[in-house]
Amino acid sequence: MLKIAFASRQALFFCHRTALLAHNRLTSAVTIFRFVEVFIVQKIHFYSVNDDYGSFSNFAPYSVRIKGKLWPTTEHFFQAQKFAGQPDEEKIRKAKTPVLAAQMGRDRRRPLRRDWDSVKISIMREALWAKFTQHQELRVELASTKDACLVEHTENDDYWGDGGDGKGKNMLGILLMELRAKLSAP
Ligand SMILES: Nc1nc(O)c(N)c(N[C@@H]2O[C@H](COP(=O)(O)O)[C@@H](O)[C@H]2O)n1
Numbered sequence: 001m002l003k004i005a006f007a008s009r010q011a012l013f014f015c016h017r018t019a020l021l022a023h024n025r026l027t028s029a030v031t032i033f034r035f036v037e038v039f040i041v042q043k044i045h046f047y048s049v050n051d052d053y054g055s056f057s058n059f060a061p062y063s064v065r066i067k068g069k070l071w072p073t074t075e076h077f078f079q080a081q082k083f084a085g086q087p088d089e090e091k092i093r094k095a096k097t098p099v100l101a102a103q104m105g106r107d108r109r110r111p112l113r114r115d116w117d118s119v120k121i122s123i124m125r126e127a128l129w130a131k132f133t134q135h136q137e138l139r140v141e142l143a144s145t146k147d148a149c150l151v152e153h154t155e156n157d158d159y160w161g162d163g164g165d166g167k168g169k170n171m172l173g174i175l176l177m178e179l180r181a182k183l184s185a186p
Pocket of ligand 1: 106
């Protein structure tokens with residue numbers, strides 16, 4: 001009788017221990033999952049037009065209609081606004097490629113408008129709004145990134161991009177995420 005009582009107690013103890021271990025494992029799994037969910041946000045890098053998410057680059061071949069004119073890419077529009085109202089604006093709009101438009105816009109023999117630093121973000125915002133509202137497939141692609149952190153990943157640019165080491169401002173990625181939120185709002 002004593003032996004049976006002892007064996008039952010041992011079995012009960014074993015059951016409790018197993019249940020406790022299972023519970024602890026589950027709790028750990030949930031904790032890890034929450035940690036991953038909260039702290040390890042998916043990052044999407046983009047840069048080259050021909051790579052994944054290359055359509056997020058301003059150099060991607062998506063024309064936009066802004067200021068009553070058609071711009072071959074948002075890069076054409078953005079660079080041309082450095083000379084808004086000047087003959088160079090139209091010269092850049094007509095540049096054969098976005099790379100050429102960027103070269104022309106960055107060429108400091110052309111006098112940059114004095115207020116450029118204070119207006120460049122709103123000009124980029126305007127360009128992106130036009131691009132993602134005028135091309136439905138891009139709007140869908142942007143929405144498909146859900147809550148991922150969008151990063152223009154390049155060592156060529158530490159203002160619009162992440163500077164290659166992640167220390168850059170990533171302003172283009174930030175504006176794209178801002179736009180994504182705006183477009184998905186009810
Ligand atoms: N493809 C590419 N090459 C570079 O060298 C770049 N810096 C970028 N970044 C893009 O450049 C545009 C802004 O240029 P600036 O402000 O005139 O330097 C903007 O479209 C960035 O996303 N891309």
